[in-house]
Amino acid sequence: xxxxxxxxxxxxxxxxxxxxxxxxxxxxxxxxxxxxxxxxxxxxxxxxxxxxxxxxxxxxxxxxxxxxxxxxxxxxxxxxxxxxxxxxxxxxxxxxxxxxxxxxxxxxxxxxxxxxxxxxxxxxxxxxxxxxxxxxxxxxxxxxxxxxxxxxxxxxxxxxxxxxxxxxxxxxxxxxxxxxxxxxxxxxxxxxxxxxxxxxxxxxxxxxxxxxxxxxxxxxxxxxxxxxxxxxxxxxxxxxxxxxxxxxxxxxxxxxxxxxxxxxxxxxxxxxxxxxxxxxxxxxxxxxxxxxxxxxxxxxxxxxxxxxxxxxxxxxxxxxxxxxxxxxxxxxxxxxxxxxxxxxxxxxxxxxxxxxxxxxxxxxxxxxxxxxxxxxxxxxxxxxxxxxxxxxxxxxxxxxxxxxxxxxxxxxxxxxxxxxxxx
Numbered sequence: 256x257x258x259x260x261x262x263x264x265x266x267x268x269x270x271x272x273x274x275x276x277x278x279x280x281x282x283x284x285x286x287x288x289x290x291x292x293x294x295x296x297x298x299x300x301x302x303x304x305x306x307x308x309x310x311x312x313x314x315x316x317x318x319x320x321x322x323x324x325x326x327x328x329x330x331x332x333x334x335x336x337x338x339x340x341x342x343x344x345x346x347x348x349x350x351x352x353x354x355x356x357x358x359x360x361x362x363x364x365x366x367x368x369x370x371x372x373x374x375x376x377x378x379x380x381x382x383x384x385x386x387x388x389x390x391x392x393x394x395x396x397x398x399x400x401x402x403x404x405x406x407x408x409x410x411x412x413x414x415x416x417x418x419x420x421x422x423x424x425x426x427x428x429x430x431x432x433x434x435x436x437x438x439x440x441x442x443x444x445x446x447x448x449x450x451x452x453x454x455x456x457x458x459x460x461x462x463x464x465x466x467x468x469x470x471x472x473x474x475x476x477x478x479x480x481x482x483x484x485x486x487x488x489x490x491x492x493x494x495x496x497x498x499x500x501x502x503x504x505x506x507x508x509x510x511x512x513x514x515x516x517x518x519x520x521x522x523x524x525x526x527x528x529x530x531x532x533x534x535x536x537x538x539x540x541x542x543x544x545x546x547x548x549x550x551x552x553x554x555x556x557x558x559x560x561x562x563x564x565x566x567x568x569x570x571x572x573x574x575x576x577x578x579x580x581x582x583x584x585x586x587x588x589x590x591x592x593x594x595x596x597x598x599x600x601x602x603x604x605x606x607x608x609x610x611x612x613x614x615x616x617x618x619x620x621x622x623x624x625x626x627x628x629x630x631x632x633x634x635x636x637x638x639x640x641x642x643x644x645x646x647x648x649x650x651x652x653x654x655x656x657x658x659x660x661x662x663x664x665x666x667x668x669x670x671x672x673x674x675x676x677x678x
Contacts, residue, residue, distance in 0.1 A: 257539075267585040268528075272535030278542035287545075291538050299537050300530050303490055304410050309526040310493030311401045315357030316518045317500035318474065321507050324366050326467030327352050332374075333456045333464045340442030340449045342378060343388040344435045346371045350389075351431040352468070354396030355475040356500065359403055359525065360620055364393030364628045368635040376638050381448040384441075386640055387621075387648020390628040391656075392434065394617035397583070399427035400479050401493065404616055407533065407584055408609045411540075411591045416489040417482045418674040419609050424479070426610050426670055430617070430659050437655040470503040483677060529584060536588020543592060553596045563601045567664060570594060571615060578619020582627050586616065610670045611663060618656045621649040 256277070260270035280288035299305075318324075331345035331352075338344060350367055357363050367389050375385035397404045400420035409416040442449035456464075478496040481487050487495065504510045543549050556566070573594070577586045591612075598608050620628040629645045663669055 261581065266531070267581060268531035268533075268535035270535070271532070271539040271585070271588065275535070275539035275542040278539075279545060282542070282546050291541060295538050295541070296534050299534050302410065304406065304416055305530075305533070307401075307406055307416065307490045307493040308403055308529060309522060310490070310497045311357075311403060311406075312359060312525050313518070313522040314401075314474065314478075314493065314497040314500045315353075315359055315362055316522045317497065317504050318353070318356040318470065319362070319366055320514055320518055321470060321500065321504040321509055323356065323468070323470050323503070324349065324353050324370060326464075327471060328367070328370055328374075330464040330468050333461045336452055337455065338439070339446065339451060340438040341451065342371075342375050342380060343384065343438045343442070343449060346375070346388050347392045347395075347431055347434045347438065350392035351395045351399055351427065352471050354399040354427070355401075355479070356471050356496075357396050360393045360396045360617070360628055361631050362525075363396040364390055364631045365635045367393065368632045369637060372632075372636050372638050378452045379450040381648075382638060382640060383644045383648035384448055385648070386632050386636065386645040387650070387652055388434075388438065390621050390626070390632045390645060390649050391652035392431075393628050393631070394620045395427055395431055395434075397613050397617045397620070398423040398430060398610070400424055400482075401489075401496070402613065403529065404583055404587070404613050405609065406489070407529075407587055408591070408612060410533075411536075411588060412595050412605060412609070414605050414609060418606050418677060420479065420489060421483055421677060422606050422610050422670050422674045423613065425673060426614065426659070426663055429662070429669065430614075430656070433655050433659050434652065437651060441651060470500075473503075474499055483673075485677075532584045533588060536585070539589065540592035549593050549596070552593060553600070556597045557600050561601075563603065566598060566601050567603070567611075570598060570611075571660070574612065574615035575618065575622065578615065578626075579622050579624060581619075583616035583619055586619065587612065604667065604671065606674055607667045607670045611660070614656070614660050614663060618653065618660070621653060621656075 257270055257274040261267060276288050276292060279291055327349040328345060331348040335341045335344050346367060350363055354363055371389055372385055376382060400423050402423055405419045405423055406416055409419050474496055477499055478492045482489055482492050573590065574586060599605050620626055623646050629642065629649060633640050633642055633645050
């Protein structure tokens with residue numbers, strides 16, 4: 256039933272919730288199913304940990320309203336625009352930096368499509384490479400804290416939000432670094448697809464461009480530095496970050512009633528969409544738990560006594576296949592109640608596993624046929640684009656993502672050394 260609803264275009268939150276409700280109704284009784292509808296929406300969203308999601312979304316919306324994305328892109332372009340593939344590398348750097356204030360891959364991709372796509376096209380970049388770079392770079396917001404997916408994972412698996420956010424920092428920066436290296440090698444091999452602009456800048460102009468990026472630096476230091484040093488928990492950090500972004504918008508004199516209302520409306524819509532998926536996922540997970548399916552499958556898989564790497568390979572394949580059909584939050588709320596006990600019981604660290612799951616979710620954002628970032632770039636682009644062109648453009652970045660994923664699996668300390676320092 257769930258597969259049928261998803262393939263017919265029903266919203267994933269509704270599909271999960273309806274399937275779970277009917278499953279409980281048929282396997283237990285109607286009273287138990289109605290009790291879930293009566294209690295789960297409030298008990299799920301009435302969570303101190305989940306309160307950070309709308310706060311981080313609001314912080315990103317306000318940061319975008321302040322024009323921080325434009326300042327980031329201009330600064331990155333002035334410093335490395337003359338390098339082979341420099342415009343694409345500048346887009347990657349700016350996307351990674353904006354991810355430190357946004358937390359949403361879709362918002363990141365939409366913002367940079369409107370800003371970077373016309374510029375890259377104007378300088379002669381192949382449209383496929385430009386679109387692929389923007390779609391892939393947007394996924395960096397999933398790993399680089401603050402990350403909404405990290406919070407969803409933490410709530411579902413009952414792990415520390417703070418440790419997960421800190422754990423994503425180095426893998427996120429490493430992903431951005433591998434993207435940049437790949438872009439440079441690609442531009443060297445096919446320079447006609449990534450021409451070097453003729454425009455040059457003096458050293459003073461480069462330094463002056465850094466004045467516009469102070470806002471992102473301040474937000475990142477306050478939010479992530481505050482969490483890492485223990486000054487406040489993630490929810491408080493989200494509130495401080497949102498208020499800091501509000502002050503930055505006011506300082507730059509870009510605040511008025513219309514823009515403020517629009518910002519709050521957009522943040523509210525995004526938050527509601529995410530919460531609907533989480534509520535539906537919790538009802539579906541309770542159905543799986545009540546019927547004993549989670550326990551039975553977990554016991555069976557562990558009893559096989561396979562080497563841990565085989566369980567990890569199955570986890571990776573499952574996420575990549577589901578990522579072709581379902582968006583990341585839906586994948587996590589569907590699979591984690593079943594897979595998390597199995598993966599941790601065979602010895603995998605839950606924090607490290609969270610980063611692997613987020614990296615796989617990043618990959619799912621650009622895989623066909625339902626790579627959400629691809630559709631966002633296609634629909635937001637001021638330059639005419641086809642889906643085929645965008646999917647062709649993200650293919651080299653998918654290969655880079657697989658390299659990053661392999662390194663994270665082979666060397667877990669890349670993920671764990673920073674959260675281990677927190678104590």
